[in-house]
Amino acid sequence: xxPESLHRSAAGPSADLPRRRAPLLLAVCGGVALLAAGVALLxxxxxxTAATAGQDAAQEASRKGAGGGGQRGAFAGPGAAPEEExxxxxxxxxxxxxxxxxxxxxxxxxxxxxxAAPLLASGDSLVADYxxxxxxxxxxxxxxxxxxxxxxxxxxxxxxxxxxxGALRRSEAVHQGQVTAKMxxxxxxxxLEGGRRAGILSALDTQKRFEPAALDSLKTFAKDxxxxxxxxxxxxxxxxxxxxxxxxxxxxxxYMDALLTIGTESxxxxxxxxxxxxxxxxxxVLDDQARARYAQVLTQEGSPDGREAAAHNLSxxxxxxxxxxxxxxxxxxxxDTCVRWALFRFAARAxxxxxxxxxxxxxxxxxxxxxxxxxxxxxxxxGHHDFVRLWTNLPDQDPFGCLVGxx
Amino acid sequence: MPRLFRxxxxxxxxxxxxxxxxxxxxxxxxxxxxPPALRASTCSVRGLMDDIRRGLGSxxxxxxxxxxxxxxxxxxxxxxxxxxEAFARETDPLMAEHLAAALVARAEREADLTAMDAVAxxxxxxxxxxxxxxxxxxxxxxxALEKTGDLYERMVRDESPQVRQEAATxxxxxxxxxxxxxxxxxxxxxxxxxxxxxxxEVTARILDNLSTEKISPESAERIQxxxxxxxxxxxxxxxxxxxxxxxxxxxxxxxxxLGMYREEKDPGVRKALLxxxxxxxxxxAIPDLQRLRAMDPRLAGEADAWIEVLxxxxxxxxxxxxxxxxxxxxx
Numbered sequence: 001x002x003p004e005s006l007h008r009s010a011a012g013p014s015a016d017l018p019r020r021r022a023p024l025l026l027a028v029c030g031g032v033a034l035l036a037a038g039v040a041l042l043x044x045x046x047x048x049t050a051a052t053a054g055q056d057a058a059q060e061a062s063r064k065g066a067g068g069g070g071q072r073g074a075f076a077g078p079g080a081a082p083e084e085e086x087x088x089x090x091x092x093x094x095x096x097x098x099x100x101x102x103x104x105x106x107x108x109x110x111x112x113x114x115x116a117a118p119l120l121a122s123g124d125s126l127v128a129d130y131x132x133x134x135x136x137x138x139x140x141x142x143x144x145x146x147x148x149x150x151x152x153x154x155x156x157x158x159x160x161x162x163x164x165x166g167a168l169r170r171s172e173a174v175h176q177g178q179v180t181a182k183m184x185x186x187x188x189x190x191x192l193e194g195g196r197r198a199g200i201l202s203a204l205d206t207q208k209r210f211e212p213a214a215l216d217s218l219k220t221f222a223k224d225x226x227x228x229x230x231x232x233x234x235x236x237x238x239x240x241x242x243x244x245x246x247x248x249x250x251x252x253x254x255y256m257d258a259l260l261t262i263g264t265e266s267x268x269x270x271x272x273x274x275x276x277x278x279x280x281x282x283x284x285v286l287d288d289q290a291r292a293r294y295a296q297v298l299t300q301e302g303s304p305d306g307r308e309a310a311a312h313n314l315s316x317x318x319x320x321x322x323x324x325x326x327x328x329x330x331x332x333x334x335x336d337t338c339v340r341w342a343l344f345r346f347a348a349r350a351x352x353x354x355x356x357x358x359x360x361x362x363x364x365x366x367x368x369x370x371x372x373x374x375x376x377x378x379x380x381x382x383g384h385h386d387f388v389r390l391w392t393n394l395p396d397q398d399p400f401g402c403l404v405g406x407x
Numbered sequence: 408m409p410r411l412f413r414x415x416x417x418x419x420x421x422x423x424x425x426x427x428x429x430x431x432x433x434x435x436x437x438x439x440x441x442p443p444a445l446r447a448s449t450c451s452v453r454g455l456m457d458d459i460r461r462g463l464g465s466x467x468x469x470x471x472x473x474x475x476x477x478x479x480x481x482x483x484x485x486x487x488x489x490x491x492e493a494f495a496r497e498t499d500p501l502m503a504e505h506l507a508a509a510l511v512a513r514a515e516r517e518a519d520l521t522a523m524d525a526v527a528x529x530x531x532x533x534x535x536x537x538x539x540x541x542x543x544x545x546x547x548x549x550x551a552l553e554k555t556g557d558l559y560e561r562m563v564r565d566e567s568p569q570v571r572q573e574a575a576t577x578x579x580x581x582x583x584x585x586x587x588x589x590x591x592x593x594x595x596x597x598x599x600x601x602x603x604x605x606x607x608e609v610t611a612r613i614l615d616n617l618s619t620e621k622i623s624p625e626s627a628e629r630i631q632x633x634x635x636x637x638x639x640x641x642x643x644x645x646x647x648x649x650x651x652x653x654x655x656x657x658x659x660x661x662x663x664x665l666g667m668y669r670e671e672k673d674p675g676v677r678k679a680l681l682x683x684x685x686x687x688x689x690x691x692a693i694p695d696l697q698r699l700r701a702m703d704p705r706l707a708g709e710a711d712a713w714i715e716v717l718x719x720x721x722x723x724x725x726x727x728x729x730x731x732x733x734x735x736x737x738x
Contacts, residue, residue, distance in 0.1 A: 091518060094481035096450035099443035101461060104470040106440050115442050122447060126477055133469030250733060283726060285719070320720050352689070352722045383654040385689035387722040389620060392589065393654075 095124045109138055109145055113152060113160070120159045128163060135167035146173035150182055153200065154192065161199060169203035180207065184214055187230065188221050197230035205240040212254060219258040222275070223266040232271050235262055239278030246282045256284065260293045269303045276301070277309035286317040295326055304336040311339065315346035323350045324358050331362045338402035344369055349387045353380040372399060450481040452489045459505055475505060482509035483518040491525060500541040503529075507545030515549055527555045536567035543573040552581045552593055559596055563604035563613075574600065575609045579616040588618025598626035598648075607638040614644035619651045627656045631663055639673040646676060650683030651724075661687045661695075668699055678709055685713045686724055693717055 097103075097119065107115055112135060119127045139145045146168055153164045173179050186192065187201035201218075210218065215238065221227055222234040242255030256279060263275035276297060286294065290313075297310040311330075317323050327343045327350070334340050344362050347355040356377060363369035375394060384390045391397065455478050462474045482490065490513070494506040507526045514523040523546075530542040543562060546552075552559070562574035578597040586593045594617060601613040614630065622630075630652075633645035646667075649660040661684065668680050681699065685692050693714050700710035716731040 091483040091516070093484045094450055094477055095447045096454060096458075096477070096481070098446040098448055100445065101458060101465075101470075102443040103445060104462075104465060104467055106443070111440070111442065115445075118445050124447070126473065126480060129476075130469055130473035133472065134467060137467055137469055285721070285726075285730070316721065316723075316726065318719070349722050351720065379654075383657045385691070385722070386724045388725070389654075 094126065095122065097124075097127060100127075104134065107134060107138070109148065112138060116160070116163070120163065123159075128159065132163045132166040133170070135163060136170045139167060139171040139173050141172035141176070143173050143176045143179050146171055146176070146179045147182055150179075150186060150200070153196070154186075161196065165199045165203040169206050174203070174206060175208065180204065180214070184217065187234070188217070190226075194229040198233035201230055201233040201237055205237040207237075207241045207244075208248065209245040209251065210238070210241055210255075215254055215258055219261055222271065223262045225267050227271075228268070231266065231268065232274060235259070235266075235271055235274045236278065238262075239274070239281065242279070243282040246284060252282060252284045253287070253290075255279075256290050260290065260297075263306070263309075264293070264297065264301075269306070272301070273303060273305045273309060276306050277312065280309070280312050283316055286313065288318070291317050291319065291322070298326065298330050299333070304339045307334070307336070307339045308342040311342040311346045315349035317350065320351040320354070323347075324355060328358050328361060332365060337368075337400050340366060340369075341400050341402060344372065345391075348376055348390065352385060352387070356380065368400075450477070450485065452485050452493050455481060455485075456493060456502065456506075460502065463501065475508070478505055478509050479512040482512040483516050485509070487513070487519055487522075491522075494525065494529070498535070498538070500535070500537040503538050504541035504545050507542045511545055511549050511551060514551075514554065523551055523554045527551070527558050530558065531561055536565070536570050539565065539567065539570045540573045543570065543577055547577045548580050548584050550585060552577070552585075552596055557599075559600040560603040563600045563606065563609050568606065568608075571604065571606050571609045572612075575604075575612050578613055582617055588620055591621035591623060594619060594622045595626045598622060598629055602629045602633065607636070607641050610636075611638070611640040611644040614641075614648040617648060619648045620653060622652065624656065627652050627660070631660070634663065634667055639676055642671070642673070643676045643679045646679040646683050650686035652687075657687050665695060665699075668702065674703070674705055677703055677706055681706065681709055681713055685717055685727070689722075689727075690717050690720065 100119075103115055103119075116131050116135075119131060135149065139149060149164050149168050153161055153168075156164055168174055168179075168183075174183070183200055183204055187197050187204070189197065192200075218234045218238055222231040222238070224231060227234065238255055238258055242252060242259070245255065246252045259275045259279060263272050266272045266275065276294075284290075294310045294314050298307055298314065301307050301310065307330075311327065314323050314326065324347060327347045331340055331343045334343065340362070344359055347358050347362070351358075356373075359369075359373050359376060363373040376390070379390050379393055384393065397403075455474070459474045459478065462471055465471060490506065490509060494503065494510060497503045497506055507529070510519070510522040510526050513519040514521075514526075526542055526546060530539050530546070533539050533542065539562075546555070559574055559578055563571050565571050565574070578600055582588060582590075582593050582597055588594070597613050597617050598619075601610045601617075604610045604613075610633070614633070619626070619630070627649070630645050630648045633641055634649075636642050636645065646664060649664060652660050664680050664684055664687070668677060668684075671677050671680065681696060684695055684699070688695065696710050696714050696717075700707050700714075712731055712734055716727055716734060719727075719730060721727050721730065
């Protein structure tokens with residue numbers, strides 16, 4: 001039997017979105033790493049701006065990378081002194097900028113764009129990071145400055161756009177209501193191209209919470225068939241803010257409602273998958289309503305990835321008997337190997353060793369699960385309780401090749 | 408212009424003082440300043456050190472961070488001898504930390520296999536505790552722990568409390584962030600250091616913050632022997648550490664902790680015992696917790712909270728911890 005690839009569902013109208021799927025499942029990441037592809041969507045890097053700044057910036061970055069002169073340490077600018085002796089081939093030289101100290105001392109909102117331009121053009125990513133952080137300092141908690149930077153973002157080139165939005169995202173001012181409102185409006189402004197809107201909406205992901213009106217407009221926008229890439233970014237932003245609000249205040253229901261609505265109503269399979277899978281990062285214990293909606297996804301969603309995400313989220317739930325029954329039934333009706341594997345392992349996450357009889361039934365129905373059943377049984381017999389530790393002790397976390405082949 | 412500043416300051420008094428940091432920026436903005444002649448060039452040890460030394464006075468944290476990162480990035484292609492000499496000569500702790508970090512970066516990227524030794528030697532031998540502490544900080548969140556032998560057992564016995572604490576921080580952060588709690592030898596190094604230290608604060612801090620999921624049987628024994636420490640904080644930390652031991656040690660740890668509960672007088676340690684017993688047994692610990700609840704009325708609420716949370720049937724320790732916290736914070 002050929003293992004099913006999760007990657008197939010990335011095909012479709014917006015399959016070329018940047019970094020939709022993470023290639024690697026890190027066993028050491030605990031619960032978050034349990035599902036599979038896409039798990040790194042929220043955790044990839046707390047300060048990533050490549051994705052934050054939208055597709056065009058990411059494409060630009062990859063273009064530069066391909067050119068060989070744009071990556072960290074690879075630059076040897078026009079003024080670079082000739083190398084006296086070639087360094088070992090595996091190490092690229094970092095760039096030291098003359099007069100950067102003067103730049104740092106005298107840079108201001110008035111001259112930032114002009115002065116930063118040659119640094120950005122060099123493709124030196126270290127200095128680009130510095131520019132982003134320096135601009136965050138210049139913005140501070142000043143709403144007018146933040147708004148000005150947002151205005152610059154309307155016509156900025158890819159590299160500059162990335163710096164501007166990265167700086168805004170980390171600024172104090174981004175939390176001011178008027179700035180948030182302007183970013184929301186600009187992020188949904190259809191006169192801007194999709195990548196730019198996506199970058200702006202992504203930069204809202206540092207918000208501490210969304211008020212109901214903002215959440216509602218993001219939700220409506222994200223599931224709109226024309227939202228495309230910006231809808232994907234809006235969905236991810238909702239999920240990231242949900243995680244923060246949940247951890248700080250325990251507030252999760254409005255976000256779950258928004259994500260489940262997007263996850264069941266968006267015509268874009270990738271956006272649906274993102275909406276259905278991302279709650280796993282906050283890992284709320286599902287209430288009755290969310291459990292019922294995910295149960296519906298498990299049986300009705302056309303994309304195997306979406307069904308797998310439903311199994312993942314259902315595994316932390318207030319009613320393990322109901323979940324075990326649901327998984328048991330779904331396994332029988334499921335034809336996709338990767339979803340079956342999800343139902344099998346998440347049964348253990350839902351109910352611990354109490355799931356073993358259900359898992360034994362699954363292994364009877366599909367003998368490929370026999371050896372896996374024995375491993376789980378043995379791990380429980382050896383004293384394990386914690387599913388995360390059980391998972392890290394599996395000899396093979398990807399027995400059906402469900403995690404390979406993602407870009 | 409200086410005169411203007413002075414008169415403004417005298418006229419406006421205290422207000423002007425608070426505005427003072429803004430004035431130079433305003434003054435600069437008045438005549439548009441010529442843009443800096445930015446030019447990419449090859450990095451040198453001396454140039455970088457000069458930049459960093461001057462940059463320390465910069466008001467921009469972003470610039471300081473950039474210089475620190477740049478030195479580490481550039482380290483692999485900087486002349487080795489020059490870098491080592493600069494490190495050996497440097498007596499300012501902050502600068503020594505930068506240079507040590509550069510040498511560690513060289514070792515990490517295998518540009519220089521002995522660079523770590525030079526740094527570790529200085530951590531042990533420098534006469535200035537501030538330099539020893541700084542050198543240790545330079546090794547933080549790297550693979551230094553695997554390449555420095557018994558360094559940490561020595562550093563946790565350093566005469567300076569600051570150095571001992573820096574060593575503890577390295578052990579904690581390296582285990583958590585470099586090895587994600589999944590590398591037994593790194594955890595064993597931390598346990599060995601915790602046991603070797605005569606500073607109860609250091610021992611307790613290491614054990615309180617360490618994943619013991621992959622420790623060796625010897626390490627588990629060491630921790631278990633600390634259950635008899637005179638220091639309540641050390642006992643409490645040892646109890647915490649035993650909650651997370653490998654599966655094959657769980658039963659033994661559970662028995663040790665249950666046995667200890669009866670004799671233990673400190674309520675903080677008893678509270679930790681309840682938690683570790685919960686961790687070692689999940690739902691299976693509920694009967695034990697019900698029994699212990701009756702032994703100490705002061706902790707009945709705590710035991711009840713654990714019993715309630717374990718009864719939710721969640722299968723991950725981090726979720727159980729979270730839900731217990733939420734339960735106890737609920738209005």
